[in-house]
Amino acid sequence: MSALASNAPVAVIGAGAMGAGIAQVAAQAGHPVKLYDNRPGAAVQALAGIDRQLARLVEKGTLQPAERQAISARLCPVESIEALADARLVIEAIVENLQVKQALFSQLEALCAGDCILASNTSSLSITSLAAGLERPQQLVGMHFFNPAPLMALVEVVSGLATAPAVAACIHATAKAWGKQPVHARSTPGFIVNRVARPFYAESLRLLQEGAADCATLDALLREAGGFRMGAFELTDLIGHDVNYAVTCSVFEAFYGDFRFQPSLLQKELVDAGRLGRKTGQGFYSYAEGAGRAQPHELHSPATAEACVVEGHLGVLQPLVERLRASGITVVQRAGSGVIQVGEATLALSDGRLASQRARQDGLRNLVLLDLALDYASATRLAISWSADTSDHARDQAVALLQCAGLRVTPVADLPGLVVLRTVAMLANEAADAVLQGVGSAADIDLAMRAGVNYPCGPLAWAANIGIAQTLRVLDNLQRSYGESRYRPSLLLRRCEAEGGSLHD
Incomplete structure (x- = not known):
C-alpha cells in the first residue's frame, strides 16, 4: 500500500512535546495538520513553540522563510475533538494509560470515516489491547516516534493481532515519505528498541x-x-x-x-x-553548580615495549596488531592459539571467562584479558583485567604495549566478559531472540537500534563481526559463571552457528 497523499488531512491528539513534534513532522511533509488537546490553550501554545523552532531553522539557514510560513500555515489548533472528523490519519500522543487511550480510540472510531487510520504513539502499551474493543480493530496501528520527533529518524510501525497488513504498510510508507526510517514490529512488550x-x-x-x-x-x-x-x-x-x-x-x-x-x-x-x-540535580552523577566531572581510572606503566609476538590469528582483535606495527612495535608472527606475548605477559581477547579461571584452565601465565572495541584501529581506550597470579611487572609490560598504540588503558575487576564485550553480547542475544520470536526482521532490528538509540552498529551485525561462535562462547561462559538464565544464549544464535548461516538470512 502506498503512503498517504501529501495533502491528506492528519490529526494529532496531545500537544505535549511529543505530539507537537509529530505535528511538525507531518506539516513539514506537506499535510494539513490539526492539533487537539483537551487542555484549553495547549494546542495554541504548542504551535507557537513549533513556530519558534522553525524560526531557529531559518536563522541557521536550513529552512527558507517561505517554507517556514507554509509549514506554519498548514498547522491548525482546534478546540474540540469533533473538528478531527475529516482526518485520514489520527495519531494520539496522550498519557500512557490503557483505559484512557481505549476510550479515545472508541470515540475516534465513531467520529471518523471507516477508512481513517488510527495510530498510537505508545512506547509500552499493547496495540492488540488498544484495539480489542473497537469495531474496526484492523484500522489501529502503532506509530512510535522517538523524542524529539523532528530530529530522531526512527519510527516503529507496530502491528497488533488485528492490524491489517495494508494499514501497517501504508504507515510504513508514510513515515518514509516524512523522511523517517521506519521499521515493522510486532506488538510485544517493549516493541524493538525498549x-x-x-x-x-x-x-x-x-x-x-x-x-x-x-x-x-x-x-x-x-x-x-x-x-x-x-x-x-x-x-x-x-x-x-x-x-x-x-x-x-x-x-x-x-x-x-x-x-x-x-x-x-x-x-x-x-x-x-x-x-x-x-x-x-543528582543521579549517578551530581549536576549541582560547580560539581566537577568524574574522571575514569587509567593505568600508567613505567615499563617499555619494543616488540611483541602474535601467536595465531586474533580474530576481531587483529586490527590492534596493525596499530601496534604502525606505532613502531616490532611484531613477530607465529602459529598459536590467538594470543599476544609481550615480555612475561600473555594478552588475549576475553571469551567470557574470569581471567583467573582461563589462566588456570588454559595454562596461561601472567594472563591479561582485553575487552572488545568497536574498532581497535581507532579506539582511544581499552579495558583490561588480569588473573590473580599475574605479576605487577607482567601487567606493566602489557599496559606499556597498549600505551605504545596510543590507547588509554583502564583497569576493571576480574569479572566475566569485562565491559563492552558482555554488553554487546547481551544486546546481540536479545536482538536474536526478538528475531526468533518474530518481533522484527534482523535488518529492521539493527536499523532500529542505530536510528532509535544511536548505537554505533546494529547488535546483530556486531555479533557477526565478532563471530557467531565467539559470541555464543561468551554467553555460554557468562551463564556458567553466574549460573543464571539471564545469560542463556538465544536458540537463533545456536542455530546460525550449527547451520553456518547468517543472522540476516
Missing part, C-alpha cells in the same frame, strides 16, 4: 554493583572503546531514573519475571531517594 536496549543499562548496573569499576570509568569504556554516544549512567541520568526504571519494570513484568529483564536494586534506590538524574 526491549533490545535493556542489556545496555542492565550490564553496566550489574558491573557497578559487583565492583567492576566506578560510573565514570564504565561510561568512558562504553563511549571510547564501544563507540556508544553515552555510557549507561550518563544516559539514564539524562532519561530520568523514574522513567528508565519504570520501563524496565514494565518489560520485566510483561515477560512474567524473566530474569533477563530484572530491574536493578541500585537504580531502585536512586528512584526511592528522588535522585532522578539531571532533572533533580
Whole structure:
C-alpha cells in the first residue's frame, strides 16, 4: 500500500512535546495538520513553540522563510475533538494509560470515516489491547516516534493481532515519505528498541554493583572503546531514573519475571531517594553548580615495549596488531592459539571467562584479558583485567604495549566478559531472540537500534563481526559463571552457528 497523499488531512491528539513534534513532522511533509488537546490553550501554545523552532531553522539557514510560513500555515489548533472528523490519519500522543487511550480510540472510531487510520504513539502499551474493543480493530496501528520527533529518524510501525497488513504498510510508507526510517514490529512488550536496549543499562548496573569499576570509568569504556554516544549512567541520568526504571519494570513484568529483564536494586534506590538524574540535580552523577566531572581510572606503566609476538590469528582483535606495527612495535608472527606475548605477559581477547579461571584452565601465565572495541584501529581506550597470579611487572609490560598504540588503558575487576564485550553480547542475544520470536526482521532490528538509540552498529551485525561462535562462547561462559538464565544464549544464535548461516538470512 502506498503512503498517504501529501495533502491528506492528519490529526494529532496531545500537544505535549511529543505530539507537537509529530505535528511538525507531518506539516513539514506537506499535510494539513490539526492539533487537539483537551487542555484549553495547549494546542495554541504548542504551535507557537513549533513556530519558534522553525524560526531557529531559518536563522541557521536550513529552512527558507517561505517554507517556514507554509509549514506554519498548514498547522491548525482546534478546540474540540469533533473538528478531527475529516482526518485520514489520527495519531494520539496522550498519557500512557490503557483505559484512557481505549476510550479515545472508541470515540475516534465513531467520529471518523471507516477508512481513517488510527495510530498510537505508545512506547509500552499493547496495540492488540488498544484495539480489542473497537469495531474496526484492523484500522489501529502503532506509530512510535522517538523524542524529539523532528530530529530522531526512527519510527516503529507496530502491528497488533488485528492490524491489517495494508494499514501497517501504508504507515510504513508514510513515515518514509516524512523522511523517517521506519521499521515493522510486532506488538510485544517493549516493541524493538525498549526491549533490545535493556542489556545496555542492565550490564553496566550489574558491573557497578559487583565492583567492576566506578560510573565514570564504565561510561568512558562504553563511549571510547564501544563507540556508544553515552555510557549507561550518563544516559539514564539524562532519561530520568523514574522513567528508565519504570520501563524496565514494565518489560520485566510483561515477560512474567524473566530474569533477563530484572530491574536493578541500585537504580531502585536512586528512584526511592528522588535522585532522578539531571532533572533533580543528582543521579549517578551530581549536576549541582560547580560539581566537577568524574574522571575514569587509567593505568600508567613505567615499563617499555619494543616488540611483541602474535601467536595465531586474533580474530576481531587483529586490527590492534596493525596499530601496534604502525606505532613502531616490532611484531613477530607465529602459529598459536590467538594470543599476544609481550615480555612475561600473555594478552588475549576475553571469551567470557574470569581471567583467573582461563589462566588456570588454559595454562596461561601472567594472563591479561582485553575487552572488545568497536574498532581497535581507532579506539582511544581499552579495558583490561588480569588473573590473580599475574605479576605487577607482567601487567606493566602489557599496559606499556597498549600505551605504545596510543590507547588509554583502564583497569576493571576480574569479572566475566569485562565491559563492552558482555554488553554487546547481551544486546546481540536479545536482538536474536526478538528475531526468533518474530518481533522484527534482523535488518529492521539493527536499523532500529542505530536510528532509535544511536548505537554505533546494529547488535546483530556486531555479533557477526565478532563471530557467531565467539559470541555464543561468551554467553555460554557468562551463564556458567553466574549460573543464571539471564545469560542463556538465544536458540537463533545456536542455530546460525550449527547451520553456518547468517543472522540476516
